[in-house]
Amino acid sequence: MEKLKIIGGKRLKGLVSVSGAKNAALPILAAGILTEGTLDLTNVPYVWDILTMLRLLFHIGAEQVILRNGKVAIRIPKVQSSEAPYELVKTMRASVLVLGPLLARNGYAKVSMPGGCAIGERPVNLHIDGLKKLGASIEIEHGYIVARCKKLTGEEFAFERKTVTGTENMIMAAALADGTTKLVNCAMEPEVADLADALNAMGAKIKGAGTDTIEIEGVSSLGSASHRIIPDRIETGTYVMAGALAGERVEIAQCNPSHITALLDKLGEMGISVKAGNENVVVDGTENYKAKDLRTSTYPGFPTDMQAQYMALMTQADGASVITETIFEKRFMHVAELVRMGADITIDGHNAIVKGKTALKGAQVMATDLRASASLVLAALVAEGETVIDRIYHLHRGYEKMDEKLKSLGAHVEKIK
Numbered sequence: 001m002e003k004l005k006i007i008g009g010k011r012l013k014g015l016v017s018v019s020g021a022k023n024a025a026l027p028i029l030a031a032g033i034l035t036e037g038t039l040d041l042t043n044v045p046y047v048w049d050i051l052t053m054l055r056l057l058f059h060i061g062a063e064q065v066i067l068r069n070g071k072v073a074i075r076i077p078k079v080q081s082s083e084a085p086y087e088l089v090k091t092m093r094a095s096v097l098v099l100g101p102l103l104a105r106n107g108y109a110k111v112s113m114p115g116g117c118a119i120g121e122r123p124v125n126l127h128i129d130g131l132k133k134l135g136a137s138i139e140i141e142h143g144y145i146v147a148r149c150k151k152l153t154g155e156e157f158a159f160e161r162k163t164v165t166g167t168e169n170m171i172m173a174a175a176l177a178d179g180t181t182k183l184v185n186c187a188m189e190p191e192v193a194d195l196a197d198a199l200n201a202m203g204a205k206i207k208g209a210g211t212d213t214i215e216i217e218g219v220s221s222l223g224s225a226s227h228r229i230i231p232d233r234i235e236t237g238t239y240v241m242a243g244a245l246a247g248e249r250v251e252i253a254q255c256n257p258s259h260i261t262a263l264l265d266k267l268g269e270m271g272i273s274v275k276a277g278n279e280n281v282v283v284d285g286t287e288n289y290k291a292k293d294l295r296t297s298t299y300p301g302f303p304t305d306m307q308a309q310y311m312a313l314m315t316q317a318d319g320a321s322v323i324t325e326t327i328f329e330k331r332f333m334h335v336a337e338l339v340r341m342g343a344d345i346t347i348d349g350h351n352a353i354v355k356g357k358t359a360l361k362g363a364q365v366m367a368t369d370l371r372a373s374a375s376l377v378l379a380a381l382v383a384e385g386e387t388v389i390d391r392i393y394h395l396h397r398g399y400e401k402m403d404e405k406l407k408s409l410g411a412h413v414e415k416i417k
């Protein structure tokens, strides 16, 4: 099992470039199922979730799925299999994103229920309700979602709560439906808008993506297109917080600061100096900043995917802060590990109370989910002594070359077996 060894205390300085957004690339790769043409993608991050999706598309019938230098071309001239098997889905719940496209492309899909994960039960009932509204008949058989339809028809559907991949599944299904679909209470994350941009480049007719109401006028078929994936806003925020915590001065390049305004505003309130350009952010590290409460919410609010990293930041802030996680029911798996490093954090339901500033000490810790592992890395950067983080495959799922990027900023980081 690969581990990451970090010696804390080095001040970070220099420039780090952000990779493409994993959570934009995943639905856009699945959208390749909707056309017999070729979807040429660039700025695709080399992370394990993407490799899992490419393996799934190969299983479905993609001709070649080689990802090199951020480039991959998806071409599925014929669907060989309409099934997303448990072995693949259990490692990445975003595999559910092939459900809508398979239904729209060939009227049948058999996708394993994703099952829970470290951060929560992760139901897909809203995906199923929406696809049924478009005319699909869906049964749950032996842990699989089995969906059938002659032809999907455009309808109006309101999500009872905002769901990112639920919105994305419905957009992809509606793209080839008969008639127009109106989706209400949609997720507004930038990754949803990026998917719509890619689909429109393929000939879809989608309006309103990025707002809570999206209209999709079904077309008879989609063609080839090229598309560049947007920068990863969660990776961006992770390095901004690393710079605030352990920086001298860090520049985060090839990013889109307008996608992380909730974080930038919060850091400003805390008295941390962050300057945002068009495609970069410069942050100056500091040892004195005020603790600030946080409540995660759907976009454009503060993202749940940055909550664990923010908690690491709060352990070094002056004063107490309350962090409220409103999206997932179990997203505090990082707390126990941070406490083992010396943090003073208590959990009360959906709230974590962090008392700063506490000196952190290096320790043997274990990553539990993708973003929790990032928070352990941040804590290790400012902990006294050596931290060894186990199960870092969680990191590789969503962060491209994180150890190399941190090393280039001067951190003392190395992979050990």
Ligand code: EPZ
Residues within 6 Å of the ligand: 023, 026, 094, 120, 121, 122, 123, 124, 125, 126, 127, 128, 161, 162, 163, 164, 165, 166, 187, 304, 305, 327, 328, 329, 370, 371, 398
């Ligand atoms: C997406 O997951 C992201 N993954 C997650 O990032 C992110 O944390 C999440 O959105 C919230 O922003 C991808 O985009 C691949 P949701 P998703 O459906 O779509 C409940 C990462 O770190 N819900 O927006 O699965 C659900 O339980 C990952 O890269 C239902 O009840 O999340 C949750 O409480 C982790 N029924 C809330 O809605 C449904 O049918 C939001 O979930 C669907 C969701």
